[in-house]
Amino acid sequence: MKILISGGAGYIGSTVASACLDAGITPVILDSLVTGRREFTEGRPFYQGDIADGPLVDRVFAEHPEIEAVVHCAALIVVPDSVGDPLGYYRANVAKSLDFVGHLIRNGCQKMIFSSSGSIYLPGEDFSVDEDSGIAPQSPYARTKAVCEGMFADIAATQPIRILSLRYFNPIGADPRMRTGLQLRRPSHALGKLIEAHEEGVPFRITGTDWPTRDGSGIRDYVHVWDLATAHVAALRRFEAALGGARSSVINLGTGTGTTVTELVTAFNSVVDTPVAVVGTGPRPGDVAGAFTRSGRAGRLLGWEPQFGIVEGIRDSLRWAEIRDRLLAP
Ligand SMILES: NC(=O)c1ccc[n+]([C@@H]2O[C@H](COP(=O)([O-])OP(=O)(O)OC[C@H]3O[C@@H](n4cnc5c(N)ncnc54)[C@H](O)[C@@H]3O)[C@@H](O)[C@H]2O)c1
Structure with a gap:
């Protein structure tokens, strides 16, 4: 299987790429390097550029027509920055994602996995949530994720693409083989x-x-980034089952x-x-x-448990x- 990873030079996308390689899946990387690192793309087919760049996405698919699915990780992710620059965050995360999914549909891509976030939930009294919990994003960043999910559900409902949103909780750690990790020297979490x-x-x-x-x-629900990465491999392999017949769906990825x-x-x-x-x-x-x-959906549908x-x-x-x-x- 060959897949495209947007944001594949970033912390999570590069780890997903490593887990794919280990599992015999070939990742192609599309990343603007706005926060990603060229070093994380070494030995992997890499296109430097923007997800909203239609001709570039067309070129990726023309050169890799076997791409079966896309893992869409590309985004800006710093919560306080999103408070100070909501225009920039909606443009980067929502407007560009809209362009990107249009480019994917034009190129015949029928499966997308979207990096969403557990930060979109309205937590109940005991702070536990499942996929049916209410949504109440508390920052522009979190809202960009919720808006994208809704936008993707509307698009998947009638267009020839199905979309699975994986809501990550709080990733920590690095690739246990130390190929990749957080690119920032001074991470803010x-x-x-x-x-x-x-x-x-x-x-x-x-x-x-x-x-x-x-x-x-x-x-927080701290989940090892390698566990997140292997969940993507499972979601790629079990894409149909994960959607359960729906055009779009969501799954929480955390430890519980x-x-x-x-x-x-x-x-x-x-x-x-x-x-x-x-x-x-x-x-x-x-x-x-x-x-x-508190959800067991990832275990049931993906056969995935954090290790x-x-x-x-x-x-x-x-x-x-x-x-x-x-x-x-x-
Ligand atoms: N890190 C977390 O705590 C966390 C939690 C939940 C969800 N997520 C989501 O996971 C995804 C990956 O996050 P991360 O922690 O790896 O962040 P990251 O900043 O390390 O990676 C994002 C990557 O996307 C690239 N990128 C950004 N905008 C782009 C564009 N327009 N075109 C091409 N490339 C672009 C960046 O260069 C970077 O390599 C994001 O969508 C984020 O919202 C992250």
């Missing part, structure tokens, strides 16, 4: 900040200590366990030699209390942070 605090020997700032969670810190930021710090300190101290501060723009999945726990995710993130600077040009 909690584990990234925790690694930074550990490296610099300064306290870690828990941003938000008044959420109605068991300890006041935000709650909620971990608060304070619990993340405890897990982190169980892995490192020198424990990190913490201080509490207010939330950042666009921050939310968080959610975790790694939070400690493996932390260990692989730390291993990657150590080698990242040697693998990536400054």
Whole structure:
């Protein structure tokens, strides 16, 4: 099987590409490198350019007519940036995705998997959600994902393409073989900040200590990025079953366990030699209390269960942070 991965030079897309290669699926990469890394495309067919560039997408399909499906990961993803630049985020994530899906249909592509997000949910009182939970995105970024899902469902309803949205919860870790990981030296999510605090020997700032969670810190469902990647392989292989006869559908990808930021710090300190101290501060723009999945749909429809726990995710993130600077040009 040959597939196209938009955003395949990014953190998740490049890991999906590695999992595909390991499973005997050939990935072709389309990425503008706006945040992705050329190093992550090495040895993989790679087209540098924009998903909205119709002639480029036509060229990809002309040169790889065997492409059977597309994994659409390309997007801008920084929540506080989306608060400051909603126009830029809707343009990048919604308008360009609309153009892209049009280019795919024109090229006869009938299957698409879309990188959506668990951050679109309105969490219930215990912060657990399943695919039937209410949708209430709390930031422009999250809303771009919800808008795309709705737009894709409308398109798939009458056009010759079927679309499966995978709602990722909070990816951590790196490819266990260390081919790829987070491209940023200073990632802005909690584990990234925790690694930074550990490296610099300064306290870690828990941003938000008044959420109605068991300890006041935000709650997340940390899922190892390799588990996310293998879920895509399963979704490609079982695309028909995953849709269950529908033209479009959604599946949550998380571990099913909620971990608060304070619990993340405890897990982190169980892995490192020198424990990190913490201080509490207010939330950042666009921050939310968080959610975790309680759904068994991925297990039932994809035959997928996460293989790694939070400690493996932390260990692989730390291993990657150590080698990242040697693998990536400054
Ligand atoms: N990282 C997370 O916490 C998370 C959680 C849920 C969902 N997601 C979704 O997963 C997907 C991948 O996220 P990621 O963490 O790998 O981010 P990333 O920034 O590492 O990867 C995104 C990739 O898309 C590319 N890209 C962006 N706009 C493009 C365009 N117009 N044309 C071509 N390429 C373009 C970037 O260069 C980059 O390589 C995104 O759609 C994101 O919304 C991520």
